[in-house]
Amino acid sequence: MNRKVYLDYSATTPMKKEVLEEMMPYFSEKFGNASSIHSFGREAKKALDIARDKIAKAIGADFKEIFFTSGGSEADNWAIKGVAFANRDKGNHIITSKIEHHAVLHVCEYLEKHGFEVTYLDVDEYGVVDLEQLKNSITDKTILISIMFVNNEIGTIQPIKEIAKIAKERGVYFHTDAVQALGNVPIDVNDLGVDLMNFSAHKIYGPKGVGALYIRKGVKIHPHIHGGAQERKKRAGTENIPGIVGFAKAVELAVENLDSHIEHVRKLRDRLIDGVLKNIDYVRLNGHPENRHPGNANFCFEFIEGESLLLSLDMVGIAGSSGSACTSGSLDPSHVLMAIGLSHEIAHGSLRLTVGDFTTEEDIDYTIQQLVKIVDRLRQMSPLYEKVKGGQNNV
Amino acid sequence: MNRKVYLDYSATTPMKKEVLEEMMPYFSEKFGNASSIHSFGREAKKALDIARDKIAKAIGADFKEIFFTSGGSEADNWAIKGVAFANRDKGNHIITSKIEHHAVLHVCEYLEKHGFEVTYLDVDEYGVVDLEQLKNSITDKTILISIMFVNNEIGTIQPIKEIAKIAKERGVYFHTDAVQALGNVPIDVNDLGVDLMNFSAHKIYGPKGVGALYIRKGVKIHPHIHGGAQERKKRAGTENIPGIVGFAKAVELAVENLDSHIEHVRKLRDRLIDGVLKNIDYVRLNGHPENRHPGNANFCFEFIEGESLLLSLDMVGIAGSSGSACTSGSLDPSHVLMAIGLSHEIAHGSLRLTVGDFTTEEDIDYTIQQLVKIVDRLRQMSPLYEKVKGGQNNV
Amino acid sequence: MYNEKVMDHFMNPRNVGEIENADGVGQVGNVKCGDIMKMYLKIEDGVIVDVKFKTFGCGSAIATSSIATEMIKGKTVEEAVKLTNKAVVEALEGLPAQKVHCSVLAEQAVKAALYDYAQKNNITIKGLEDFKPVEDVHEHHDEDDEDEE
Ligand SMILES: Cc1ncc(COP(=O)(O)O)c(C=O)c1O
Ligand SMILES: Cc1ncc(COP(=O)(O)O)c(C=O)c1O
Ligand code: FES
Ligand code: FES
Secondary structure, three states: OOOOEEOEOOOOOOOOHHHHHHHOHHHHOOOOOOOOOOHHHHHHHHHHHHHHHHHHHHOOOOHHHEEEEOOHHHHHHHHHHHHHHHOOOOOOEEEEEOOOOHHHHHHHHHHHOOOOEEEEEOEOOOOOEOHHHHHHHOOOOEEEEEOOOEOOOOOEEOOHHHHHHHHHHOOOEEEEEOOOOOOOOOOOHHHHOOOEEEEEHHHHOOOOOOEEEEEOOOOOOOOOEOOOOHHHHOEOOOOOHHHHHHHHHHHHHHHHOHHHHHHHHHHHHHHHHHHHHHHOOOEEEOOOOOOEOOOEEEEEEOOOOHHHHHHHHHHOOEEOEOOOHHHOOOOOOOHHHHHOOOOHHHHOOEEEEEOOOOOOHHHHHHHHHHHHHHHHHHHHHOHHHHHHHHHHHOO | OOOOEEOEOOOOOOOOHHHHHHHOHHHHOOOOOOOOOOHHHHHHHHHHHHHHHHHHHHOOOOHHHEEEEOOHHHHHHHHHHHHHHHOOOOOOEEEEEOOOOHHHHHHHHHHHOOOOEEEEEOEOOOOOEOHHHHHHHOOOOEEEEEOOOEOOOOOEEOOHHHHHHHHHHOOOEEEEEOOOOOOOOOOOHHHHOOOEEEEEHHHHOOOOOOEEEEEOOOOOOOOOEOOOOHHHHOEOOOOOHHHHHHHHHHHHHHHHOHHHHHHHHHHHHHHHHHHHHHHOOOEEEOOOOOOEOOOEEEEEEOOOOHHHHHHHHHHOOEEOEOOOHHHOOOOOOOHHHHHOOOOHHHHOOEEEEEOOOOOOHHHHHHHHHHHHHHHHHHHHOOHHHHHHHHHHHOO | OOOHHHHHHHHOOOOEOOOOOOOEEEEEEOOOOOOEEEEEEEEEOOEEEEEEEEEEOOHHHHHHHHHHHHHHOOOEHHHHHOOOHHHHHHHOOOOOHHHHHHHHHHHHHHHHHHHHHHHHHOOOOOOOOOOOOOOEOOOOOOOOOOOOO
16 A cells, blocks of 8 residues: 555745755755845845845745744744733733644643733634633733634634734733645734744745744744854754745745635545545534635544544545644543544544545545445544444344 | 955855755755654654764764864863853863964853953964963963964964874863864864864865864863753754754764865975065965964065955955954954954954965966965055055055 | 554454443543443353443553453453453554553453452452452653653
């Protein structure tokens, strides 16, 4: 069995050819340190400026509002810790949601140990935050709201514009983790009205180890890495020029091809969802039926457990995920699925399949066909399924 | 004038062919997320494990003691803040030196604002820390000593083993910034007896945006980036597999070729120093005469100013630096040159030329020849030189 | 993450199913991970002549159930009671650290089925005197949380 079907584009993506081509000159020829004043340095600085400019333009931001980081997690950490500590004199209250990425949740838990109070907003059955609860949670101690744009597990898109409006009215900074949004929904920081927004290159066919934080001009935030004067003295460290150049190219491609990308992945994703729901019983689609990441499908298959499902898929060459990649080492059921009200048992049978630019119709059909077989095999082994189907499933 | 001579290897290095070759498969084919359990993820995880193992072996550390970061600055920040906050209950005193990299000094200044006390040790005229002063500075509040291995401006090598012994005797953690040491001096963490040590890939012909922190087993340190379970839950973020693989290859090459590298750069560096001292008056070699980075030459040319010297060199294709690249935006004279006792005036005329694996004899001879002309030209313009040489230099 | 032997028992589990009118049935569950394991024993003259299992669980849970059934089949009740999770892990040639608890589930499922057999037949089995048929197995082995904040 040599067929390989990658359906884990929300975990990471292969780099596009055009991205690598753009990066190549910066490894060994134009290799200067962007802080050096000689020609090698200026060449690097120029590439850096162009990249920053491209990314700024792509999201309607100003050149000076884009700060490069080593990825999405670092940017989440910076945004939240940086704003929290810089505005400690104004208050110590932060509002976030129960379905954030761990790079937000674990930072909030850390801050709780350091004198901050955090409200974790509930979400409805589709994973949408409750705007009334948000409004009622804001106090005069609230300094930051952090709500993700697109959820990485169930794909649900939040009403970012509305949240930004509420935050603005109450004079509270608003950060949104847009790691899964970039390249999958249109983004304009001014139209949305957000104050901080972060991205990760490897989720949009760019290089791993690069990300960015958009910081609206005027936002009070602490520097993140102390040292050299890079990134306007807020994030020290020799700039990863090839990575940043590749990131900018990936953003450029993502924005240019946004419509065709969305159409492609949505069509295949819907084919997958239809095929699964039609051919398998006792399965539930998680996340919002319409307002969701165009490539995301998240199912719960009752009576079976996620890891054995993933392993079985892997044995036939299909790569999926149960929740986010970074928690796959953990035994707890997904905090996102718990937050939308699923029971432990059901949450355990979750499978995230995310479609991307290189996915084909054949990939989808093969996946549906294999899933039917695997789910059946695992259910035959399950003591839970037994109860439902009664004696008829005995061997 | 098309000749290009790069003599700024301490700022950054071009990536070696072998390094890029090693990285290539991980951009678009073996692109998995190392946290995913499917075959793409396992392939990435394997590459990550092998890389970690190579680097651990190269410095005599254990696999579990190597933590990847986005570079040298991040690792400095982590080491110092991480140990400081994790050991706050034991004490609030940190000892470092006046000639550390800004990624150490600015972190210490930050900590001073947050309840810590920092002693900045003096250095002698060669840039060596005073071990007696170190011993006398340790109190029962001291929790960390951070002294760099090899200075990035003047190349001086510190007595790391002696410092480690003192730290150990007094039960204080010892961190050393080894960014300039790796690949230029032999390193064995157990022989040296250090507790924390950090590196940066782009200084040793590896990729930009990757580094590592060695943390001896048992050292109490806070996690640095909260989020996913990567890097033993201490440094979240999807791992930069191509970068880490390239870093490991660069380390492997550096360790394998250590002797020939040292011989090559030392020979050329000495030729440069001899040529400059023989052909130019009123010039001073900074740093330790013997115990120094094999590729480092750092001069002060009296009566002229560093930036005009650099610009003039750049006009003839020679890339040098005045101090560290990341402070080139600054107007202050180098803190390192001030610490070794130079006057403002003299410190201002500093030039760092660092030789690397791709430097040739012709590069050196060309540089000496150009330097003679440039120094002469600038001195002819200098009112300070005028005074020394009397009327004979007037136009 | 799993070795070949584990994957073999996961993909081709031995003795899956149920036994009608089993002489002993045991079901255990693990609260932390939510996995459930059910064992059926056919016992003649104190010897386990047949064994089947059903498991709702991870790859390791399925593999440990499978190998555990192989290890006790044909054994006497007294021998089967001595099955330890350690022996199960060894038979599988190792499990990842965070998955060792799954083997505890297998040991407990066997014991629960034997306990059920003892109850039904009003006998006591040496080594099972203190056994409590709990549905929740708590044992957990977390790898390296040494010095977390
Ligand atoms: C001694 C020393 N420490 C730290 C750094 C920072 O490393 P990086 O540029 O990888 O952040 C450098 C170089 O810039 C250095 O020379
Ligand atoms: C929503 C979200 N935020 C943050 C991250 C972290 O990004 P990175 O892996 O680049 O650190 C991810 C992906 O892992 C994500 O999906
Ligand atoms: S006169 Fe140019 S830096 Fe001061
Ligand atoms: S994870 Fe709990 S039984 Fe395997």
